[in-house]
Amino acid sequence: MGRLEGLTALVTGAASGFGEGIVRAFAAEGAAVVVADIAADGAKRVADSLCETGAKAAPFETDVTDPASLEAAVAFCDAQFGGLTTLVANAGVGQRPLAVADTEVETLRRQFEVNSVGVFQSCKAALPALRRGTNASILITVSGIALVPRPQLYGYGMSKAAAAYLMKSLALELAPEKIRVNGLFPAVGDTPMLAEFAGGERTDSAVEAFTSALPLGRLITADDVGQAAVFLSSPAEAGAMTGCALPVDAGRCL
Numbered sequence: 001m002g003r004l005e006g007l008t009a010l011v012t013g014a015a016s017g018f019g020e021g022i023v024r025a026f027a028a029e030g031a032a033v034v035v036a037d038i039a040a041d042g043a044k045r046v047a048d049s050l051c052e053t054g055a056k057a058a059p060f061e062t063d064v065t066d067p068a069s070l071e072a073a074v075a076f077c078d079a080q081f082g083g084l085t086t087l088v089a090n091a092g093v094g095q096r097p098l099a100v101a102d103t104e105v106e107t108l109r110r111q112f113e114v115n116s117v118g119v120f121q122s123c124k125a126a127l128p129a130l131r132r133g134t135n136a137s138i139l140i141t142v143s144g145i146a147l148v149p150r151p152q153l154y155g156y157g158m159s160k161a162a163a164a165y166l167m168k169s170l171a172l173e174l175a176p177e178k179i180r181v182n183g184l185f186p187a188v189g190d191t192p193m194l195a196e197f198a199g200g201e202r203t204d205s206a207v208e209a210f211t212s213a214l215p216l217g218r219l220i221t222a223d224d225v226g227q228a229a230v231f232l233s234s235p236a237e238a239g240a241m242t243g244c245a246l247p248v249d250a251g252r253c254l
């Protein structure tokens with residue numbers, strides 16, 4: 001029996017990178033998953049490959065900046081799998097490093113729109129369905145940058161710090177209803193987002209610099225994040241954990 005048997009998860013940003021790792025790990029542990037992403041083709045590719053293995057998976061095109069689109073994703077989850085127990089608010093956008101003098105306010109606004117307001121709206125849209133289920137939980141993919149700042153990533157870092165606040169505040173609000181809210185705080189991963197942090201292109205020298213900055217000397221993989229997400233979403237394993245900021249960071253935040 002899988003560790004997430006009986007759970008039904010909506011995972012945003014699941015067409016790529018960490019989100020893809022999360023839906024693959026969830027499906028392997030018996031959860032039904034809605035692969036939600038603004039990239040419809042990518043979501044279909046991931047869901048199709050999961051269905052081929054016999055997993056319960058379905059794609060859904062969702063924009064986390066649009067509340068109506070999120071409500072439709074929750075209704076789709078209900079219709080496909082008979083409810084929603086687990087929201088993973090993972091969708092996010094990265095940015096290129098820029099000094100404060102060169103950072104446009106529009107860059108900050110875009111980061112906040114997706115990485116903080118988008119997460120807030122995902123939680124808000126999912127809550128009515130989560131309240132109807134048992135063993136409900138929310139997991140937010142934040143970032144190690146919300147724990148230990150880095151220079152020149154003002155929009156990204158500030159928006160992730162806001163998501164960290166939301167995670168803890170919501171954990172307190174929902175605790176009386178036994179709905180757990182936790183956060184994953186990864187360090188740099190070798191996903192498409194790495195190119196943004198590297199200034200626009202994934203080069204060998206950038207990968208080497210990011211890798212050597214991590215104490216364990218390895219980047220974070222989609223599977224690393226997927227396995228941590230399984231643990232925090234499992235009522236049997238993490239039933240006492242809420243408001244937890246779990247670094248998945250090869251030691252970066254020490």
Ligand SMILES: NC(=O)c1ccc[n+]([C@@H]2O[C@H](COP(=O)([O-])OP(=O)(O)OC[C@H]3O[C@@H](n4cnc5c(N)ncnc54)[C@H](O)[C@@H]3O)[C@@H](O)[C@H]2O)c1
Pocket residue numbers: 012013014015016017018019036037038039042062063064065090091092093094114118141142143144185186187188189190191192193194
């Ligand atoms: N890669 C890293 O180094 C790193 C480190 C720490 C945290 N994170 C966080 O992990 C999460 C996943 O990032 P990733 O590295 O897998 O990047 P990624 O670019 O591979 O995946 C992000 C996914 O989010 C989707 N997305 C973007 N905007 C969206 C929107 N408005 N609505 C719905 N979907 C949207 C994209 O289409 C993409 O599939 C993000 O929240 C990111 O900030 C990444």
